[in-house]
Amino acid sequence: MRELGKSPRDTRPLPVRVYEELRDLIVSGELAADAQLIQEQVAESLGVSRTPVRDALNRLAHEGLVTWLPGRGYLVNPLTPKDVTEVYQVRRILETEAARLACGRHDAVSLARLDNLIDQMTARDADDTAAMFDLNHQFHRALVQPCDNELLLKMLDTLWDHPVNRRITRSYLHTAGSAQAMVDEHRELVAAAAAADEERLVALTAEHLLSGYDEAARDVGAPA
Structure with missing residues (x-):
């Protein structure tokens, strides 16, 4: 200390x-x-x-x-499967709805920002989990920013900042290969946003969240 x-x-x-x-x-x-x-x-x-x-x-x-x-x-306290499940369930509901509302509203500037954040993740040392957490947060915030619902965005920010979620995400980032998998999935999300493909963007968002939280849950003892 x-x-x-x-x-x-x-x-x-x-x-x-x-x-x-x-x-x-x-x-x-x-x-x-x-x-x-x-x-x-x-x-x-x-x-x-x-x-x-x-x-x-x-x-x-x-x-x-x-x-x-x-x-x-x-x-x-130890991080438990219940912790992971509860955060995942709430975030899935909020973020898939935000992605749905944001779809079709991404302009060239917002898409360029998303690409830039992915480039920063790629260049960053994957072992620097604190920096990767912040970049991951920035990416997901930028992805749903065009949803034009300030209350929904504030609720997502609160969830991201919750210590248990920080702990879950940092735990996931320690898993071998997780950083590269995250980057690859982020590129698919940007492609769906650029194509204004609402169904695909929402489905990819749900799959992306499930893969991350499920990996974290397995790390502490059970699937999400």
């Missing part, structure tokens, strides 16, 4: 920095399942008081990343 109390260039509120540090350590796997987090020890490691640590741990517990056990502090 980094000493956040000694980061004068980071102007974000300390509670936000503590939360995001612990969240990212769990998402990346640096804090593995069943790792014990005790407020006093975490506060000392981060160089902060116990208050922002307590608030961060409570938030992580609410989001399902940790569980508080009396007398033991907080334990990092």
